[in-house]
Amino acid sequence: MSEASAASAGVAEQLAAGRADVARACRVLAAEGLVSDILGHVSLRVDGRRMLIRARSASDPGLLLTRPEDVVLTDFDGEPAEELGDRQLPQELPIHGELLRLRPGDGAVVHAHPPDVVLCSVAGLPLRPVFGAFNIPAMRMAERGLPVFDYYGLVRTRERGEQMVAAMAGTRAVLLRGHGLTTAAPTLAGAVVAALNVNLLARMTAALAAAGCSAPEVPDADRAELPDLGGAFNDDLVWRHHVAKLAWRGLGLDAAEG
Numbered sequence: 001m002s003e004a005s006a007a008s009a010g011v012a013e014q015l016a017a018g019r020a021d022v023a024r025a026c027r028v029l030a031a032e033g034l035v036s037d038i039l040g041h042v043s044l045r046v047d048g049r050r051m052l053i054r055a056r057s058a059s060d061p062g063l064l065l066t067r068p069e070d071v072v073l074t075d076f077d078g079e080p081a082e083e084l085g086d087r088q089l090p091q092e093l094p095i096h097g098e099l100l101r102l103r104p105g106d107g108a109v110v111h112a113h114p115p116d117v118v119l120c121s122v123a124g125l126p127l128r129p130v131f132g133a134f135n136i137p138a139m140r141m142a143e144r145g146l147p148v149f150d151y152y153g154l155v156r157t158r159e160r161g162e163q164m165v166a167a168m169a170g171t172r173a174v175l176l177r178g179h180g181l182t183t184a185a186p187t188l189a190g191a192v193v194a195a196l197n198v199n200l201l202a203r204m205t206a207a208l209a210a211a212g213c214s215a216p217e218v219p220d221a222d223r224a225e226l227p228d229l230g231g232a233f234n235d236d237l238v239w240r241h242h243v244a245k246l247a248w249r250g251l252g253l254d255a256a257e258g
């Protein structure tokens with residue numbers, strides 16, 4: 001094999017692995033209740049101008065059954081870099097395109113519509129640090145504060161995407177009022193786990209509000225003693241668990257990924 005064809009075989013392999021990972025991320029989000037049916041998408045940076053993103057075919061069965069062939073290569077403006085066939089790019093592609101364009105350190109983006117996140121955003125319930133060792137990264141996210149993008153509509157234009165990215169400054173996650181959430185991180189595992197953690201915070205916050213409770217925040221002294229266990233533990237290990245759980249649930253879809 002020539003050097004050029006070996007290089008292109010390497011790129012093809014990398015793209016295939018990326019499609020499989022984006023598809024797995026979509027199935028994890030759906031299996032964990034962050035996506036109820038067909039709405040939501042995940043993207044993965046390929047380089048400085050292109051990404052792999054979950055598209056939708058005419059016979060789309062929803063995110064829970066996403067396969068690698070549902071993931072397509074496009075640039076950040078939504079110009080496809082391959083034949084799409086009957087697959088359509090998401091209307092909210094600028095969420096992904098603008099985040100990856102404006103935050104070069106981030107490699108993956110998640111957008112989902114978790115009901116508890118929507119509930120907290122419309123009820124004006126802030127996601128406060130009310131638990132500690134139960135989930136330290138989620139507590140830290142709440143401690144730093146989770147911004148709310150104050151716009152109820154679809155993020156369909158570059159301008160809206162830029163506004164959302166601005167609202168998200170300095171954080172991995174933003175709540176979209178009456179809509180859902182967006183997360184971005186250097187790795188796909190990081191973006192997925194950030195979304196799972198925001199969802200957990202919202203679920204706790206909504207349950208406390210429904211019970212009429214006002215939980216105190218974790219005391220400063222206790223917060224100071226909670227360790228940072230690192231990305232390999234906080235993100236990668238959790239991601240591997242969820243990928244394994246997909247197979248256990250019969251959602252590995254390995255035949256299609258082989």
Ligand SMILES: [Zn+2]
Pocket residue numbers: 040092111112113154179180
């Ligand atoms: Zn949306």
